[in-house]
Amino acid sequence: MRYLLCIAFLSTLSTIAQETFEIQKVEIKGVSGPVIANGVDSSAMFISVPEGNTLFTDDHQTNGVYLRIKRTERGATWSNFEAPEIIFPPVGAGDEGGIACNRKNDKVYFTAAMGGKWGGHSILFESDRDGKNAQILPVNQENSSIIHPFLTAAGDQLFFASNRQGGHGKYDIYYMNALPGGWSEPIRLKGEVNSTYNEISPSIRNGDLWFASDRPGKGKLDLYFSERLSQWTNALPASFNSTADELNCYWLTKDVGLLTSNTEGKDAIYKVSAKSNTPLLTGLTALLECAGTPVEFATVSMYNDLNERILFSSTGNDGAFVLGDLEPKKSYKVKFEDAPAEVLAKSLLYILDDQGKRIMVFSPGKNGWYLLELLPMEDLEPLQFVDNEDKSSLLNIAIEGQVFEETPGDIGDGETISILDESGQVMALAYTTDLGKFRFDELSPDATYTFKLDADSEALRMVIIDKGQEVAIPIENGKAIYERINAEDRVNLNDENGNPIVIRKNDVFIIQNIYYELNSSYLTAEAKRQLDDLGQILKNNPRIAIELSSHTDARGESEYNLDLSMKRANSAVAYLHANGIEAERMSTKGYGEEKLLNHCADGVECQEEEHAMNRRTEIRVITN
Numbered sequence: 001m002r003y004l005l006c007i008a009f010l011s012t013l014s015t016i017a018q019e020t021f022e023i024q025k026v027e028i029k030g031v032s033g034p035v036i037a038n039g040v041d042s043s044a045m046f047i048s049v050p051e052g053n054t055l056f057t058d059d060h061q062t063n064g065v066y067l068r069i070k071r072t073e074r075g076a077t078w079s080n081f082e083a084p085e086i087i088f089p090p091v092g093a094g095d096e097g098g099i100a101c102n103r104k105n106d107k108v109y110f111t112a113a114m115g116g117k118w119g120g121h122s123i124l125f126e127s128d129r130d131g132k133n134a135q136i137l138p139v140n141q142e143n144s145s146i147i148h149p150f151l152t153a154a155g156d157q158l159f160f161a162s163n164r165q166g167g168h169g170k171y172d173i174y175y176m177n178a179l180p181g182g183w184s185e186p187i188r189l190k191g192e193v194n195s196t197y198n199e200i201s202p203s204i205r206n207g208d209l210w211f212a213s214d215r216p217g218k219g220k221l222d223l224y225f226s227e228r229l230s231q232w233t234n235a236l237p238a239s240f241n242s243t244a245d246e247l248n249c250y251w252l253t254k255d256v257g258l259l260t261s262n263t264e265g266k267d268a269i270y271k272v273s274a275k276s277n278t279p280l281l282t283g284l285t286a287l288l289e290c291a292g293t294p295v296e297f298a299t300v301s302m303y304n305d306l307n308e309r310i311l312f313s314s315t316g317n318d319g320a321f322v323l324g325d326l327e328p329k330k331s332y333k334v335k336f337e338d339a340p341a342e343v344l345a346k347s348l349l350y351i352l353d354d355q356g357k358r359i360m361v362f363s364p365g366k367n368g369w370y371l372l373e374l375l376p377m378e379d380l381e382p383l384q385f386v387d388n389e390d391k392s393s394l395l396n397i398a399i400e401g402q403v404f405e406e407t408p409g410d411i412g413d414g415e416t417i418s419i420l421d422e423s424g425q426v427m428a429l430a431y432t433t434d435l436g437k438f439r440f441d442e443l444s445p446d447a448t449y450t451f452k453l454d455a456d457s458e459a460l461r462m463v464i465i466d467k468g469q470e471v472a473i474p475i476e477n478g479k480a481i482y483e484r485i486n487a488e489d490r491v492n493l494n495d496e497n498g499n500p501i502v503i504r505k506n507d508v509f510i511i512q513n514i515y516y517e518l519n520s521s522y523l524t525a526e527a528k529r530q531l532d533d534l535g536q537i538l539k540n541n542p543r544i545a546i547e548l549s550s551h552t553d554a555r556g557e558s559e560y561n562l563d564l565s566m567k568r569a570n571s572a573v574a575y576l577h578a579n580g581i582e583a584e585r586m587s588t589k590g591y592g593e594e595k596l597l598n599h600c601a602d603g604v605e606c607q608e609e610e611h612a613m614n615r616r617t618e619i620r621v622i623t624n
């Protein structure tokens with residue numbers, strides 16, 4: 001059963017905004033009789049959410065005719081539960097009542113009817129989680145009862161209802177403050193909460209007190225809430241009261257609770273969900289990247305603040321996955337699997353809008369969880385998203401290689417290969433192609449690289465392709481060490497940021513982003529920015545010179561491309577000279593389409609991205 005109810009209070013009564021609730025009956029396996037949601041397992045909600053437990057009583061005859069406290073495992077959501085089980089042996093000789101758990105998940109507080117001097121009244125106990133070492137708390141009084149204990153999430157206050165002396169003669173709501181080694185004396189709530197009628201079933205929602213009362217209303221028992229100011233005041237009826245009885249509502253979060261009502265003729269549990277008036281976030285996707293490389297084919301699990309899994313998917317080969325419709329200002333958490341742990345630890349999760357623009361970024365937290373709280377779009381629009389600033393050097397290199405078992409090509413695609421820095425952190429990530437080949441672009445130049453492979457890679461072999469030559473690299477304990485530079489060829493430089501780097505004599509660096517106007521040698525603004533960085537490198541290293549060469553793709557006449565590439569190289573050098581770099585430290589070459597990096601020769605159909613690989617500027621560093 002699903003139905004919507006609306007709240008419409010006079011503005012003079014409350015500052016609480018109007019709310020709409022959805023109510024859905026909870027299904028519990030094996031239970032068709034009356035059920036009372038008598039308490040929520042605080043440890044499950046506030047400490048170890050994956051347990052997904054709730055505690056309740058029912059009239060199932062498990063021990064004579066007495067009500068017993070039971071526990072049930074939550075299903076995939078808080079709308080379905082497994083068959084209940086008694087959580088501990090009976091303590092008293094009569095009905096058991098409400099139960100509450102402390103934050104450490106080791107103590108429970110519950111009520112049970114006791115004989116002897118207690119005369120069948122319900123009294124409050126504290127015990128271990130399994131019911132052992134049950135102790136009667138000093139707060140109990142003879143000839144009175146305590147029912148419906150509720151413990152705050154922080155465990156600092158214990159609420160209950162009691163008809164003890166000092167009240168109105170019926171049930172009133174009290175609370176005790178936690179003290180070292182025990183509890184304070186009970187404090188009876190003042191204001192508009194307690195009345196000459198019965199007030200029972202206290203709980204807290206977002207700082208406000210909720211309770212049930214049989215004061216005149218829609219039914220014999222109705223739910224009320226009271227705003228917390230300096231104390232609780234303005235007791236207002238809940239919007240989902242009916243002409244039947246609403247016994248209690250224990251809030252799992254500020255927006256979702258478990259309601260007990262006999263609106264169908266017998267007590268049953270319902271899930272109550274406050275509906276937000278804020279528009280849903282639609283059209284969002286997410287992107288998982290490690291060191292700028294998409295993390296492909298990782299399993300994605302996303303949970304809401306009730307620990308209900310709302311998404312089970314995987315990243316594509318671009319590292320992206322669809323989020324679906326989400327509520328803003330709600331808490332979500334995301335977990336990734338089926339990718340190396342060291343890769344996930346270094347990965348960032350980006351949120352993209354329906355235009356593919358990055359609008360938010362999240363880092364992994366404890367145990368690899370990404371904790372998300374998404375802002376409404378109107379709050380995001382004025383904000384300028386700032387991606388991680390690229391502080392890498394202009395002088396980057398590319399490394400390519402291949403892994404195989406017996407012969408090159410016998411390993412398929414999708415194998416993860418990462419490069420670790422000196423501290424063991426992932427600095428770059430790549431995946432093998434269908435022949436086991438891999439390539440790292442834009443690596444910071446270094447003398448030695450440590451490759452990390454999957455744990456079951458001991459049987460694999462690796463080669464690095466260096467200047468057209470294959471260099472065999474042994475794999476030990478899932479790692480391979482590549483010595484790119486020997487001592488004789490080592491050159492120490494400072495990059496444009498003043499950071500020390502290591503290059504090899506006559507190293508050639510491919511600069512993809514020195515762009516020119518279409519079919520011309522005029523530099524774009526981005527090209528000038530890149531050349532400014534190159535000029536700074538030359539200023540930081542006065543003993544080096546450069547040879548700057550320009551390359552085109554194969555489209556167009558070869559003679560035209562050769563002439564254009566030469567003009568472009570000279571244009572770049574002229575710009576550097578105009579900005580203070582000595583002409584004798586620079587030379588130029590234009591190769592046109594002579595040195596293509598791929599198969600995109602004349603007459604070969606290629607994608608634009610493939611042609612773009614061939615349009616490049618190369619810098620060869622010449623050292624004295």
